[in-house]
Structure formats: C-alpha cells, structure tokens
Amino acid sequence: MYRMFVDLNGIRMAYSDTGTGSPVALLVHGFPLNRSMWDPQIGRLRAAGLRVIAPDLRGFGASESGPPGPLTMEQHADDLAALLTQLSIGEPVMYVGLSMGGYVGFAFWRKHAALVRALVLLDTRASPDTPQAQADRHRLAAEVEAVGTAQPVIDTMLPRLFSPHLPARSRVAQQVLGMMKGTSLRGVADGERGLAARPSSFSTLATISVPTLVMVGEYDALTPPEDSEAIAAGVADAKLVRIEEAGHMSNMENPEAVNDALVDWLRRRV
Ligand code: MLT
Numbered sequence: 001m002y003r004m005f006v007d008l009n010g011i012r013m014a015y016s017d018t019g020t021g022s023p024v025a026l027l028v029h030g031f032p033l034n035r036s037m038w039d040p041q042i043g044r045l046r047a048a049g050l051r052v053i054a055p056d057l058r059g060f061g062a063s064e065s066g067p068p069g070p071l072t073m074e075q076h077a078d079d080l081a082a083l084l085t086q087l088s089i090g091e092p093v094m095y096v097g098l099s100m101g102g103y104v105g106f107a108f109w110r111k112h113a114a115l116v117r118a119l120v121l122l123d124t125r126a127s128p129d130t131p132q133a134q135a136d137r138h139r140l141a142a143e144v145e146a147v148g149t150a151q152p153v154i155d156t157m158l159p160r161l162f163s164p165h166l167p168a169r170s171r172v173a174q175q176v177l178g179m180m181k182g183t184s185l186r187g188v189a190d191g192e193r194g195l196a197a198r199p200s201s202f203s204t205l206a207t208i209s210v211p212t213l214v215m216v217g218e219y220d221a222l223t224p225p226e227d228s229e230a231i232a233a234g235v236a237d238a239k240l241v242r243i244e245e246a247g248h249m250s251n252m253e254n255p256e257a258v259n260d261a262l263v264d265w266l267r268r269r270v
Helices: 035-047 073-086 100-115 131-147 151-160 171-182 185-196 225-234 255-269
Strands: 005-008 011-018 024-028 051-055 093-098 116-122 212-217 238-243
Touching: 005 073, 011 035, 011 073, 024 035, 024 073, 024 100, 035 051, 035 171, 035 255, 051 073, 073 100, 073 185, 093 100, 100 116, 100 185, 116 255, 131 151, 131 185, 151 171, 212 225, 212 255, 225 238, 238 255
Parallel strands: 024 051, 024 093, 093 116, 116 212, 212 238
Antiparallel strands: 005 011, 011 051
C-alpha cells in the first residue's frame, strides 16, 4: 500500500507507507529536515519484512503547518497517533526517531505509550534547552522571519552536523543542505520555538518499558555520545550502539552500520 497525503488534526500530512509486514516501523525525522533523510533505511527495513511509514512532521517537507505558533513535540506526537489511526494500524509500532524525532518520541511515549512496541533513538537527548539555548532559538526564529530564508539556522547547524571526516561537498552534505533549504519558513521558525519549549525527558526514561535501541555517531557534536549514554543508562531494557565514522546525521553518514545494528537488534529483541 502506498499513499501520499492524509488529513488529520486540521492539516494535510505527507507520508510514505511501503512494505506489508510486521512490525510496523514509524520513522520520524530531525530538524529542519523531512522524511527523505530515511531513504538509506527504508529499503533495508522493508527487506527485513517490515512495513515502513515515514511522515513529514507538520511544517516540514510536504506537510502543512497549521495555524501559527510553536510546533511542539506534543503536537507532533498527537499528529503521529492520528496518522496511525488513519492508516488503521492495529498493532503497536517500532518508533524510530533521530534528534528532534527522538524528542517527539519521548512525547509520543508519554502520551501514546500503548502505540509503542519498541523505541529506536538516534542522536538525541533527554535534556531540555538551557535558558541560553532557548534565547538563541528565539533569536534565530526572528532572524529567519526577518531575512525570509532558513540561512541563519543553516549557518548555525551545518558546521556541527557531520563527522569532521565527511568531505564538505559530499552527497550526504548536499542532501541535508537541500532538505534544510526546502523547509518552509514556518517549519524553521516555529520549529525552533517548539524545540525551545520542549520539557526535560529525564523523568520519562524510567517509565520506558519497551526494548530500546540507542544509537549515536561517535563524532556527534550537537547531541554528543554522553547524551545517548544518559538515555541508555535511564531506560531499563536499553542497548547502546556507537556508530563509527558518523556525526549527528548517523543514519545518513554511515547507513550500513546503522542498518546492521538496527536489523540485528530487531531480530533479537522485537
Ligand atoms: C535535530 O537534528 O533535530 C536538531 O539538531 C535538534 C535540535 O536542534 O536540538
């Protein structure tokens, strides 16, 4: 089955849905990106027998933003739950999220735990923003609106996104840049405001009762390996995998390592 758009919670959401098997994997992208960041995983997961659903969160990719205001992790989580309902997914899913997709994953667990069979958290963190980081995000959001492009956010994030060994003009870097440039102004500006508003998820960790795989690029400068170590230490049934030769975009920088770890863990634990 393959469909492109669905109406939910007042917006039209874009997504891909391929494969027919079980479990169902729900792949949730980072900021300010879209579902195409998961291209290196989708075929491999389908080949492993899964049904794979990859949405564009509201404000990102081809999904509508809805009314102005911060794009919160809780709203994204509710949109994902509505998507699963619309698609008549009758079983709990393996939730896979990178960075912001991980923050949304914590909100999804808090609000919709019954829909979750397993969690895969890549290059993310349980901590909220410091007051300084919140102020920086609000300043960036205002700058984005003032100049009318995502450039201020791109300039801030790009130098810290990849392994220092990834060539600057590599295909992966070009692809990520293309995603960032293609994101709507609403997605970038109100996305930053939503990220600034996210709560701490540390108290959530001890409540997670499903198998959890935590992965992090060894050179991740945005959410460094210590952040993933803290998540794995707080979740009862967690496995931590460090991805070599990768930075924050581990699933794109070293897809073979991420796919191998994911499929291996899936076979044993899910
Ligand atoms: C992401 O990759 O989703 C962002 O780096 C998240 C963030 O800015 O905290």
